[in-house]
Amino acid sequence: MKILVPVKRVIDFNVKVRVKPDGSGVDLANVKMAMNPFDEIAVEEALRLKEAGKAGEVVVVSIGGPEAVETIRTGLAMGADRGILVKTGQPPEPLAVAKALKAVVERESPELVILGKQAIDDDCNQTGQMLAALLGWPQGTFASKLVLEDGAAVVTREIDGGLETVRLALPAVVTTDLRLNEPRYASLPNIMRSKKKPVDEIDAAGLGVDMAPRLKVLKVEAPPARRAGIRVATPAELVDKLKNEAGVL
Amino acid sequence: MTTLLIAEHDNARLAEATARALTAALEIGGGIHVLVAGRDCAGAAGAAAKLAGVARVLVADDERLAHPLAEPLAALIVAMAGPYDALVAPATTFGKNVMPRVAALLDVAQVSDITAVVAPDTFVRPIYAGNAIETVQSTDAKTVVTVRASAFKPAADGGSAPVEAVGAGAATGEASAFVSAEIPELERPELTSARVIVSGGRAFESAERFRACLEPLADKLGAAIGASRAAVDAGYAANDLQVGQTGKVVAPELYIACGISGAIQHLAGMKDSRVIVAINKDPEAPIFQIADYGLVGDVFELLPELEKAL
Numbered sequence: 001m002k003i004l005v006p007v008k009r010v011i012d013f014n015v016k017v018r019v020k021p022d023g024s025g026v027d028l029a030n031v032k033m034a035m036n037p038f039d040e041i042a043v044e045e046a047l048r049l050k051e052a053g054k055a056g057e058v059v060v061v062s063i064g065g066p067e068a069v070e071t072i073r074t075g076l077a078m079g080a081d082r083g084i085l086v087k088t089g090q091p092p093e094p095l096a097v098a099k100a101l102k103a104v105v106e107r108e109s110p111e112l113v114i115l116g117k118q119a120i121d122d123d124c125n126q127t128g129q130m131l132a133a134l135l136g137w138p139q140g141t142f143a144s145k146l147v148l149e150d151g152a153a154v155v156t157r158e159i160d161g162g163l164e165t166v167r168l169a170l171p172a173v174v175t176t177d178l179r180l181n182e183p184r185y186a187s188l189p190n191i192m193r194s195k196k197k198p199v200d201e202i203d204a205a206g207l208g209v210d211m212a213p214r215l216k217v218l219k220v221e222a223p224p225a226r227r228a229g230i231r232v233a234t235p236a237e238l239v240d241k242l243k244n245e246a247g248v249l
Numbered sequence: 250m251t252t253l254l255i256a257e258h259d260n261a262r263l264a265e266a267t268a269r270a271l272t273a274a275l276e277i278g279g280g281i282h283v284l285v286a287g288r289d290c291a292g293a294a295g296a297a298a299k300l301a302g303v304a305r306v307l308v309a310d311d312e313r314l315a316h317p318l319a320e321p322l323a324a325l326i327v328a329m330a331g332p333y334d335a336l337v338a339p340a341t342t343f344g345k346n347v348m349p350r351v352a353a354l355l356d357v358a359q360v361s362d363i364t365a366v367v368a369p370d371t372f373v374r375p376i377y378a379g380n381a382i383e384t385v386q387s388t389d390a391k392t393v394v395t396v397r398a399s400a401f402k403p404a405a406d407g408g409s410a411p412v413e414a415v416g417a418g419a420a421t422g423e424a425s426a427f428v429s430a431e432i433p434e435l436e437r438p439e440l441t442s443a444r445v446i447v448s449g450g451r452a453f454e455s456a457e458r459f460r461a462c463l464e465p466l467a468d469k470l471g472a473a474i475g476a477s478r479a480a481v482d483a484g485y486a487a488n489d490l491q492v493g494q495t496g497k498v499v500a501p502e503l504y505i506a507c508g509i510s511g512a513i514q515h516l517a518g519m520k521d522s523r524v525i526v527a528i529n530k531d532p533e534a535p536i537f538q539i540a541d542y543g544l545v546g547d548v549f550e551l552l553p554e555l556e557k558a559l
């Protein structure tokens with residue numbers, strides 16, 4: 001069984017984001033970039049399934065500019081078998097990504113696609129659900145446990161009130177939550193080996209899908225600043241302030 | 250224009266997030282119909298009919314909708330979508346699961362997690378864990394949005410909308426099946442609607458100490474308990490207590506962060522709280538940069554004292 005893992009190149013989660021003064025977006029010049037953390041979890045899960053003998057090949061795919069190949073290489077260094085880069089001009093919206101991924105799924109015929117639940121740049125939390133919709137496949141979002149058995153994926157999902165388990169007939173789409181696993185670091189030999197692994201490049205235009213943006217970004221602003229207040233010396237002083245100054249008790 | 254609001258509920262009761270999403274839907278404007286899709290869901294439908302501003306409640310009552318699985322629910326919503334200009338749901342795990350599926354089937358974009366309505370097609374939403382705020386305009390014929398519940402007040406009761414049954418024949422989705430759920434009974438207020446939240450981080454060292462320190466305080470304050478990702482990952486607290494960029498977003502009157510450093514991913518979920526208190530032994534912890542009141546010291550000493558001082 002083949003597993004496809006879409007991986008997105010995003011700003012590193014430790015970087016303090018700055019909004020551009022002209023309000024057109026955030027400043028990405030000379031900023032450290034990395035694989036979206038939820039996608040690392042997705043790659044890790046696919047590798048574990050392969051190591052457990054449940055999956056054959058793990059293919060990582062990214063949709064973006066030529067630099068997205070770095071993110072694919074990160075996945076290959078973790079242990080994925082090969083990569084696919086779908087080249088686009090402007091950064092695509094989730095619906096466009098889902099359409100490109102659908103075209104890749106039709107070429108590759110994986111039985112399972114594992115995505116991150118959310119990209120930490122756009123915070124959309126859409127692409128996996130959209131891909132499942134376009135393919136007509138079942139979806140298991142926000143997974144904290146994934147078990148493959150008898151042509152099905154049994155997915156435990158993190159939901160607002162607790163946990164829910166669903167059974168999905170394969171092929172299916174799964175999106176990862178933080179508790180699914182702890183991703184490995186790429187070992188030096190694996191990094192060396194990954195350099196020889198194949199990465200196919202496809203032009204998005206060649207996939208014949210409509211990648212045009214549907215949303216117009218009118219402006220991007222910094223959030224209202226919240227300032228540090230005061231220090232109190234004791235719990236008693238805190239209670240006094242909360243009662244008499246802030247009026248919240 | 251007409252809007253379809255997708256209700257979140259457990260068949261018996263309506264989730265408070267639905268009433269909050271209704272406030273956003275009212276700002277979008279036009280007539281509002283609420284879809285209550287479930288099994289034996291008259292209780293939830295009745296509650297929806299009482300919300301002020303609702304024009305009609307549409308009830309799809311069917312075995313296939315007993316659990317809110319994305320596949321049958323999205324199929325039903327798409328079959329009903331024709332007359333509506335906007336489709337709205339709360340940005341809870343319920344709404345996040347089903348609405349992108351609806352949007353893709355309609356071939357339209359989704360605007361996730363809106364915090365303000367600028368115009369019927371224009372919305373404000375946080376990106377980069379709340380470190381940037383974007384205003385986006387949809388160019389699609391229909392808009393699909395999910396609403397950040399903490400950014401909108403719940404709509405009041407006082408309505409008396411007619412309740413009508415709608416067919417659930419479109420709700421198919423054989424490829425997925427509900428297996429089980431673990432939904433612990435709530436012992437205290439729900440995080441997303443609590444007036445006061447006491448939240449704990451990695452400092453607590455064990456689930457026992459987490460509970461022993463935070464529960465008496467929460468009981469005294471009538472507060473909900475929250476947690477950082479580190480506390481959840483370490484097993485001190487359940488996953489549904491995680492506050493942050495990828496957990497729950499809360500905005501209570503009072504948020505007391507105990508032994509939490511203040512990573513941006515945590516701040517993303519609580520920095521719109523009205524009053525923030527930080528208790529941390531590291532005077533340089535970033536949480537102090539956004540706290541209204543900071544108390545430097547050991548949580549194991551300070552929390553029992555705080556509880557007594559209340």
Ligand SMILES: Cc1cc2nc3c(=O)[nH]c(=O)nc-3n(C[C@H](O)[C@H](O)[C@H](O)COP(=O)(O)OP(=O)(O)OC[C@H]3O[C@@H](n4cnc5c(N)ncnc54)[C@H](O)[C@@H]3O)c2cc1C
Binds near residue numbers: 451479492493512534
């Ligand atoms: C993709 C991604 C998503 C994430 N999403 C979230 C999210 O939704 N929510 C979230 O919270 N985090 C999230 N994180 C994790 C986040 O980056 C931090 O790692 C996490 O918030 C840290 O939790 P903490 O503050 O409890 O732990 P730490 O950062 O370890 O801080 C512990 C604090 O406790 C203090 N302390 C220790 N002992 C004591 C004591 N006895 N008394 C008083 N103070 C003490 C220390 O001084 C320290 O400041 C995410 C990370 C990633 C990569």
Ligand SMILES: Nc1ncnc2c1ncn2[C@@H]1O[C@H](COP(=O)(O)O)[C@@H](O)[C@H]1O
Binds near residue numbers: 007061
């Ligand atoms: N440009 C992209 N290339 C590859 N995968 C992507 C891309 N954008 C989103 N994804 C996948 O979709 C998930 C959710 O993204 P989003 O819907 O944007 O929050 C990510 O975690 C990735 O797995």
